[in-house]
Amino acid sequence: MKAWQVQELGEPQDVLRWVDVAEPVSGPGLLEVRVDAVALNFPDVLLCRGMYQERPPLPFTPGLEICGTVLDGPRAGERVIGGPGLPHGGLAERVVLAEASAFPVPDSMPPAKAAGLLITYQTGYVGLHRRAALQPGETLLVHAGAGGVGTAAIQLGRAAGARVIATAGGPEKVQVCKDLGADVVIDYNAEDFVAVVKDVTEGRGADVIYDSVGGDVFDKSRKCVAFEGRIVVVGFAGGRIAEAPTNHALVKNYSIVGLHWGLYRKMDPAVIPTTHAALVELWQAGLIDPLIGAELPLADAPQALTRLADRGTIGKVVLLP
Numbered sequence: 001m002k003a004w005q006v007q008e009l010g011e012p013q014d015v016l017r018w019v020d021v022a023e024p025v026s027g028p029g030l031l032e033v034r035v036d037a038v039a040l041n042f043p044d045v046l047l048c049r050g051m052y053q054e055r056p057p058l059p060f061t062p063g064l065e066i067c068g069t070v071l072d073g074p075r076a077g078e079r080v081i082g083g084p085g086l087p088h089g090g091l092a093e094r095v096v097l098a099e100a101s102a103f104p105v106p107d108s109m110p111p112a113k114a115a116g117l118l119i120t121y122q123t124g125y126v127g128l129h130r131r132a133a134l135q136p137g138e139t140l141l142v143h144a145g146a147g148g149v150g151t152a153a154i155q156l157g158r159a160a161g162a163r164v165i166a167t168a169g170g171p172e173k174v175q176v177c178k179d180l181g182a183d184v185v186i187d188y189n190a191e192d193f194v195a196v197v198k199d200v201t202e203g204r205g206a207d208v209i210y211d212s213v214g215g216d217v218f219d220k221s222r223k224c225v226a227f228e229g230r231i232v233v234v235g236f237a238g239g240r241i242a243e244a245p246t247n248h249a250l251v252k253n254y255s256i257v258g259l260h261w262g263l264y265r266k267m268d269p270a271v272i273p274t275t276h277a278a279l280v281e282l283w284q285a286g287l288i289d290p291l292i293g294a295e296l297p298l299a300d301a302p303q304a305l306t307r308l309a310d311r312g313t314i315g316k317v318v319l320l321p
């Protein structure tokens with residue numbers, strides 16, 4: 001079968017090769033799955049560069065979340081959502097999934113949306129509820145609100161009854177956040193988000209700040225976090241890992257909360273199916289709906305990942321065979 005393979009590290013458009021690879025090997029506790037849609041994530045870019053926390057041996061196939069159809073065993077024909085394990089990721093014609101982490105797809109959900117229901121929504125749900133204990137009526141600030149992680153967090157924040165402030169880079173992305181129902185949206189390329197957050201919270205600041213950008217955005221977030229607020233460290237799309245002065249957290253009584261959703265697979269795997277069930281309920285209630293900014297052919301993987309790396313995407317980018 002064919003798959004995109006990284007044979008040396010670098011930028012996606014330079015290092016991804018469409019090659020023949022061995023068929024995935026199924027077995028007890030595993031399912032062979034035809035990939036019907038694969039959703040891209042910023043970590044796919046970091047994997048190509050060798051800058052992700054996980055560094056699979058070369059060569060490897062990126063692609064962390066898919067929707068597909070089971071090809072073998074008693075579940076043959078079932079549509080599932082799952083995360084193929086590296087080095088055999090989802091930018092491929094077929095993958096193997098662990099049976100226990102191949103989750104059913106709601107009947108009404110098309111493959112592109114289903115592929116986008118795993119990583120960003122699981123991360124958002126676990127981050128906002130379990131790690132930050134977001135309460136109804138609290139103010140949630142979501143950075144990069146028009147991105148994959150951000151669009152999911154805006155929807156999940158609203159579903160949790162929070163007042164949502166979002167930041168985004170540029171007018172088109174600002175409109176996306178407004179359309180998703182964010183109460184206040186700030187173009188952080190053009191305006192100082194600290195001043196706006198303080199202004200719209202009567203000086204109090206945001207109770208929960210969901211930060212997937214890091215760097216200067218994290219540094220500024222410390223200036224507009226509320227008393228007993230929680231800054232959730234989600235990622236470093238901006239490229240710089242910020243350092244936090246602990247005396248500042250002490251003086252202002254706030255918490256810096258780390259979030260690594262993938263670690264639940266190892267440390268507390270029961271969280272993942274429970275979260276999937278909660279997400280399906282939210283989808284069925286019309287409270288969440290993955291925003292697919294682009295559906296492209298699998299052949300376009302290198303260009304699509306380059307757009308994601310260059311801030312050129314909205315919501316999720318999904319590749320179809």
Ligand SMILES: NC(=O)c1ccc[n+]([C@@H]2O[C@H](COP(=O)([O-])OP(=O)(O)OC[C@H]3O[C@@H](n4cnc5c(N)ncnc54)[C@H](OP(=O)(O)O)[C@@H]3O)[C@@H](O)[C@H]2O)c1
Nearest residue numbers: 041042147148149168169212234235236237238259260261
């Ligand atoms: N902690 C976890 O468990 C977990 C799970 C999934 C993802 N993540 C992390 O969450 C982050 C977002 O992932 P995603 O897949 O949803 O990506 P994404 O948000 O769709 O894309 C990244 C966004 O970050 C913003 N950004 C700001 N500065 C940037 C820069 N210098 N270069 C590129 N983008 C920049 C851009 O939005 P604007 O133009 O609006 O600024 C861009 O669209 C990544 O850091 C990823 O590693 C963490």
